[in-house]
Amino acid sequence: DTEVTQTPKHLVMGMTNKKSLKCEQHMGHRAMYWYKQKAKKPPELMFVYSYEKLSINESVPSRFSPECPNSSLLNLHLHALQPEDSALYLCASSQDNTGTRDTDTQYFGPGTRLTVL
Amino acid sequence: SQELEQSPQSLIVQEGKNLTINCTSSKTLYGLYWYKQKYGEGLIFLMMLQKGGEEKSHEKITAKLDEKKQQSSLHITASQPSHAGIYLCGADILHGATNKLIFGTGTLLAVQP
Numbered sequence: 001d002t003e004v005t006q007t008p009k010h011l012v013m014g015m016t017n018k019k020s021l022k023c024e025q026h027m028g029h030r031a032m033y034w035y036k037q038k039a040k041k042p043p044e045l046m047f048v049y050s051y052e053k054l055s056i057n058e059s060v061p062s063r064f065s066p067e068c069p070n071s072s073l074l075n076l077h078l079h080a081l082q083p084e085d086s087a088l089y090l091c092a093s094s095q096d097n098t099g100t101r102d103t104d105t106q107y108f109g110p111g112t113r114l115t116v117l
Numbered sequence: 118s119q120e121l122e123q124s125p126q127s128l129i130v131q132e133g134k135n136l137t138i139n140c141t142s143s144k145t146l147y148g149l150y151w152y153k154q155k156y157g158e159g160l161i162f163l164m165m166l167q168k169g170g171e172e173k174s175h176e177k178i179t180a181k182l183d184e185k186k187q188q189s190s191l192h193i194t195a196s197q198p199s200h201a202g203i204y205l206c207g208a209d210i211l212h213g214a215t216n217k218l219i220f221g222t223g224t225l226l227a228v229q230p
Contacts, residue, residue, distance in 0.1 A: 004159075033218075042205055042220035043160070055215045090159060097215050104148065104209060104216055108160040 003027075004109035006091050012115045015081060021112045023074040023091030031097035032074040033106060034066060035090040043090055049074060050097045081116045088113055119144045119210050121221035129227045130196050138191045138224045140206030146186045148209035150218070155202045163191075193226075201228045 004025045013019050023032065031050045035043035048056035049068040057066075063085075065077040074091055092106040120143045130136050140149070148167050152160040164173045166182040166189060173180050177194045193200055206221040 006159075040223075042223055045217050045219075048215055048217065050215060056212055056217060088157060092160075105150065105162060105165055106218060107162055108152075110159040111157070113157060 004091055004093055004107055006089075006109035006112050008112060009110065010113045010115075012117065013078065013081065014117050015083070017081075018077070018079045020078065021076040021089055021091075021114075023076075023093075023109055024072055025093040025107075025109075026072055027093065027095075027107070028071075029093035029095050029107075030071055031094045031104075032068060033092040033094075034074065034076050035092065037088040037090055037111070039087075047076075048097065055097070078114075081114075083116050086114055086116045119208060119219060121206055121208055121219060123204075123206060123221040123224050125224060126222065127225040127227075129229060132197060132228055132230050133195055136193050136196055136226070138204050138226070140189045140191070140221050142187050142208060144187070146182065146189070146208050148216075149182055149186075149189045150207040150209075151180050151189070151191055152205045152207060152220075153202050154205060160205065196226075196228045198228045198230055201226055 007022045033048050034046040037043040045058050046060045047066045052068045063080050067075040088111045090111045091109040094104050094106045122141045124139045150165050151163040154160045164180045169184045169186045171182045179192045182189045204224045207218045209216045
């Protein structure tokens with residue numbers, strides 16, 4: 001089973017709202033990732049969690065706040081977003097993130113389509 | 118910084134035809150991944166290559182990594198409408214003690230029945 005689930009599937013929010021995106025995997029993976037994908041562009045890495053600790057933050061604005069409550073869950077808290085933040089947000093997980101290719105293979109969820117009005 | 122360039126950018130083929138998508142890296146590849154994405158959906162993992170000259174196949178899709186490990190190709194035999202989508206190559210790069218995955222520019226494939 002290589003399933004990563006994401007909720008909600010679609011989200012529309014105003015610039016003053018606070019919302020959260022959720023990602024879950026039950027594959028025993030210890031690395032989890034958030035990506036942002038704009039239309040007709042490849043995904044861009046935002047954050048990496050390895051063994052529940054934040055290991056990469058790609059200079060993402062503080063209005064995006066990641067959280068990893070346990071090894072199966074990854075949240076992305078959103079506050080005071082801008083219209084240009086509208087995009088597909090993808091979550092992924094891998095067995096770990098240690099430079100061993102087989103265990104670094106990332107499996108992606110279906111994404112959350114976010115629209116900021 | 119490492120960059121991945123894919124060609125062609127888009128491709129329209131008749132059902133049953135063969136096709137090839139290329140991914141070229143500006144630096145040596147240590148792990149090359151191929152993913153497929155339907156518009157607005159998540160990425161589906163296809164294959165991973167790491168050794169020079171390596172070749173892997175799954176159903177009608179074959180991926181190769183060249184000996185110099187700077188170019189990979191994805192070949193689809195007897196294409197079907199189900200093969201339509203966006204194909205992305207990805208490469209591992211070291212970021213401190215962590216690996217990060219960067220993606221190529223993508224190839225949009227349409228298969229006409």
